Amino acid sequence: MNIQELTELLKNRASHRKYLQTPVTEEQIRALVDCARLAPSGHNHQPWRFLALSNKTLLNDMAAIVVKSLKSLFPSLPETEIQMLEKYKFFMEHFKDAPLVIVVLGKKDSYTTTELLCKYNLTLPKPELYDMELLGIGAAIQNLLLAAQAQGLGTCWLSEPVVYAQKELEVLLNVAAPYHIVSLISVGVPAKEKKGAPRLSVDELLEIRTTSK
């Protein structure tokens, strides 16, 4: 694959939230995870696991748990905020109508620099926006999204259900420590073609420094 082909693949990826009911085959699922597992991870920890779910009752139960948690906020909120969250609800529960949902599990670093520092009573400033295992899991998820696209499948990466109902979903799915649910990925044949959302241009994002200052 050359750079044009890779760029084309990336440009054609979009988040799909409506799918045909065509089942995703076991072979396709295995190919998704085969690509996900090839992602880099800190210390090669490979802190990810994948749970592939297609049972409609189970997916509906998961979505109901998420919506229940969302609605538990309503009594404490003004009407305008409730209306906003009602609209937002779709983005947390649409996975229930996908033919396949991959639950991405991750575990925390078992031997971090932080633990080493504690052991020897040393300190370093805590970095902002840093979680080594999550960074690797993000890379694995992106591999999975592209592997789906290369097989003619659409995806949507969802993290909101985890924000609202991580614990409840873990109980329902028997996810045991040290693993936790990081994200859900809906997968299926897209109901219609879709373009990805607009992006900032390279010029808006990139600063190339060639001098020492």
Ligand SMILES: Cc1cc2nc3c(=O)[nH]c(=O)nc-3n(C[C@H](O)[C@H](O)[C@H](O)COP(=O)(O)O)c2cc1C
């Ligand atoms: C970490 C992460 C979390 C996301 N969570 C959700 C979500 O909970 N629900 C949803 O519908 N989309 C979710 N998305 C999809 C984004 O909304 C989408 O990627 C973004 O709007 C850009 O659109 P595009 O993927 O079609 O280019 C998430 C994406 C990422 C990377």
